[in-house]
Amino acid sequence: MDLASLLALAWPVMLKGTGYTLLFAVSSMLLGLPVAALVTLVRVLDLKILARIAAVYVSAIRGTPLLVQVFIVYYGLPGVGIELSPITAGILTLTLNVAAYMSETLRGAIAAVANGQWLAGTSLGLTRHQTLRFVVAPQALRAAVPSLSNSLISLIKDTSLVSVIAVTELMLATKELISTTFQPFPLYMAAAGIYWVLSLAFEQLQRKLEKRLAYPN
Template sequence: MLDFSLVQQYIPFLLEASLLTLEISVLSIAAGLVLGLAAVLIKLSRLRPLAVIVDFYIWFIRGTPLLVQLFLVYFGLPQIGIELSPFVASVTALGVNAGAYFAEILRGGIVSIPKGQMEAALSLGMSYPTIMRRIILPQAFRVSIPAIGNESITLLKDSSLASLVTLSELMMTSQRFASTNYAFIEFYITAAALYLLMTTMFTFVLRKMERRLSMSER
């Protein structure tokens, strides 16, 4: 018989672990957006050697499991003298992974902008960087928000893989308490509820951003 009273005394620890999960996710999303934006700008530029490197990066990240990438960062880098804490390794792996997907999302947003806008701005004497910063990127970001939101929610859920590199986020904390109390269903259902709460919060914030941007466009 299920007994959720066992979970009650551990709620503060589970909430603390949830905050760590949120911290990992937000930092990884921020890193992924910066990396993705840099990657797509290089890919659309005339810097062919760098564009080839970016193409390889996107191809490799999208074609390999996130778990393998996380293990490469946490267990692999120490072989070449680079040791990262579980937290830094998790944020790095998740951020690098997200960057590849954000790059493709932003590229699709940029490509969707009519070419006439770029040509008109060039005819007015605006420089390419200025056009991208003031005209193209704001529109591309607005168009890309739904896809960025979906990827961000996926990233939040994938942060549970950080438990495999000994980071005490929500999944690992739930698993430890479940094993100690032999109450696997109770603790895993509680963890699922907390993940659902966090993804719902992400969805709410992203929809609010989408509405605000659509209103400003009008």
């Protein structure tokens, strides 16, 4: 089979797989952001028991492989009566995973804001929560954008791991094509190219967001 015929055969299948990849990445990022914000909030405000639970959650996610987390959610939860579809399990796992990493990004960005900003909020009669919301968080968000964008780009690549639970995202679609065409090199190169293009697209969005949030000169 020549290259043109191979690509003509592979393109529709890989395009569908790319759609699932975007579904997983974008859904998990959108769902993970509020989870990350909540985890960051309870830790920064040191809400006692909740802060400890949040710290354990972050530690557990960062200390275990994403592949193991996928297995726990999809294959382990049915053992306690919770059965999820492959797509739901994939999105849930990726959401919990990326939220833990983003919460650390947000927490680090908040810690980088000068302590004088907290004191300024106090001098204005704001509570710690109000100072965080109106004074510190907007400044921290600007600093966190590059790292949050990196999390999204990493998430696009991490979606390949959900192929182990039979979701036909880009990687599994590529493997299925290889099993019928026996052309691994061009198909893997095509998949790598698609991942790269997706990453470049989100890098452009990152730059636009950074410019929008930048302080005026």
